[in-house]
Amino acid sequence: MRSGINLGDLLERAVDLDPDAMALHCGDLSESYAEFFSKVRRLASSLGARGLGPGDRVCVLSPNCHRIVELYWALVLIGASAVPLEPRLTADEINYIVEATRPKVVVASNWEALDLDVSFEYLEIATEPGDGGRLDLDGLCMGIEVLDLKVPVMADSPALIMYTAAVTGRPRGAVLTHRNLIAQVSQTGEVFGLTAKDVHGLLLPLSHTFGAYLMFVAMARGVPTMVVSNFDADEVVRRIDQGRISFFAEFAPMGQRILDAAAEAQVTLAGKLRVVTGLEVPETIARYQEAGVDFYCLYGQTETAGLVCAARVEAGSIVSNYSGRALSISRLSLRDDQGEIVSPGEPGELWVRGDCVVNSYWPDEPTNLTEDGWLKTGDLLSSQPHGELYFYGRVGARDLIKPGGLNVYPAEVEQVLLRHPRVAAALVFGTPDPTWREKVVAVVAVIDDPAGAEAELISYATQNLASFKRPKVIVVDQGLLVDGHVDAEHIRAKYANL
Structure with a gap:
């Protein structure tokens, strides 16, 4: 044995x-x-x-x-x-x-x-x-x-x-x-x-x-x-003040709400809260630094059983896509679409090797592994001197949406919308959101009179999708289809600021 x-x-x-x-x-x-x-x-x-x-x-x-x-x-x-x-x-x-x-x-x-x-x-x-x-x-x-x-x-x-x-x-x-x-x-x-x-x-x-x-x-x-x-920001602040929380991980907007609650309760975080980590906007990270708390940016996915890179953000060097450096027993490599290592500063797909890498999906479907054991994450990052990593998005498509740090893939939302008898075509993507970083937006074409379709589809999505996957905005645009195909680039550009 x-x-x-x-x-x-x-x-x-x-x-x-x-x-x-x-x-x-x-x-x-x-x-x-x-x-x-x-x-x-x-x-x-x-x-x-x-x-x-x-x-x-x-x-x-x-x-x-x-x-x-x-x-x-x-x-x-x-x-x-x-x-x-x-x-x-x-x-x-x-x-x-x-x-x-x-x-x-x-x-x-x-x-x-x-x-x-x-x-x-x-x-x-x-x-x-x-x-x-x-x-x-x-x-x-x-x-x-x-x-x-x-x-x-x-x-x-x-x-x-x-x-x-x-x-x-x-x-x-x-x-x-x-x-x-x-x-x-x-x-x-x-x-x-x-x-x-x-x-x-x-x-x-x-x-x-x-x-x-x-x-x-x-x-x-x-x-x-x-x-x-x-989650209750006031309760978290009370626990921090009592010395019963010194470290936590969060997704926006949790971190912002904790800072606001601490300010309202006049609780000083320095010396009580040591480390915060998560996916946050630069303004929130700066507020933690000003409060005397170390903030760590990160990158990981379910297929790596958690993080594979993280690092403390230095004062005055906050950028929204900073992901830290490789952790101690994770081997990272950035590759082009031919599997060749890219030059420093050039975006490439992140490959990961190590004991943290998940080998299979239930019950026996392999994850995206190469023959020599590298996990192809499907995410684009770039590397700067000293191994600093920066996240750019998914390889080949802007498909992954992360409202509040949760993962939403448009394909799943689109399939649900397409099951509705009025929907002829659907395109789902993310747009910036000041609270959640991103929100889910859907543009659809319908097969009949568009009147009332947006409200009907919002109700349908509410019944058939988890709350974090539901489009916050649904727009009916009969110009979605051009010669029978979805003009994704045009539609994304048209509604980029929705």
Whole structure:
């Protein structure tokens, strides 16, 4: 048998180093590493007693809470995988993921609002008591003896299946292994200098790769995590002021709102908040610097199990597309469309090699890997002296839209709009937005009288797309089609400032 370690080994190491250190805060709840590990082992034993084991999947639909953190770690111990479900997905989108992964268990915070229609049996578990009399995560553990877990969890065992933005119209589940996440525990923790003196503010949802992987990174390194169930800038500022958050990751406009709340409450961030990282506009980054807080710009994707580059932004050198430098155990290369390395300063597709690279989508579709193991990310970046990287967009098309740091691919939105009986053609793209950085815009041509079509399609999109994917603006333009083809360049230019 091949020797190695898994994520559970890293958690147990953190417990051994300081069992009395704080591991988790959530509301008024605080747990030491010893207390947290005891709960995780009991939950793992309970799930194991119900037949869950290596290779099984558990779909999870819930806001952030301490029970979900415990569940993710319990699945790590028994070699099963969490399949996070983004709460803003529609019923059809959720059913697609659940049917594709065929979990043994579905855990939800509000079963009454969940409308599952799948072709197999599964165990329903609520996150807490009182949801229609269903078994809940606390009740699951009642009377269960904690077992001496000897499950053979290997480094290449799946830990998370994260469904990505739909490049071709349907999302795909990237399979993040223990090996992928252990690599991130090393390089991500190193770049931010995370130590047990920090407290990680978990502001991003555990259903997002960035939120889930940073939780694993922090807790595996002995860094306590403050779980923020529903983002509230005033509450985050109170926790910072209490010394209970010193580091967090965010997507616009969260960072701006925290700064505004701190100013309103007259809370000084210097000396309390050490590091902020995320996707932000230069004005917000400058405000953090002025407040005495280090801001780190970054780049990563689900297929790299998190970040592959990041760096602290120097005062006076803020640009909107700065992405940092390569992390310590990620090998990066910029290539042209022939696979040749581009010259310094010239944009090229980012290729990544390393243990953080995800090899497959669920169940067995390979990611975009070359024969010698490089992941072709599909993103254009350029490199400056000293390895400074700058992001330019997707290769070959301006297709990826990032409202508030979330990924939206036009193909998925266009396919939904084209299912409407009035729509003859659709073009979806992003335009600048002062709050969210980008917003989703759709231009459509209809087959009949355009009157009332825009309002009708907005309503249709609301019913059929997750909120972050919905076009904020839908324009009916019968000139979208020229000789039967969409004139994309003309339409993008025409509505670039919408």
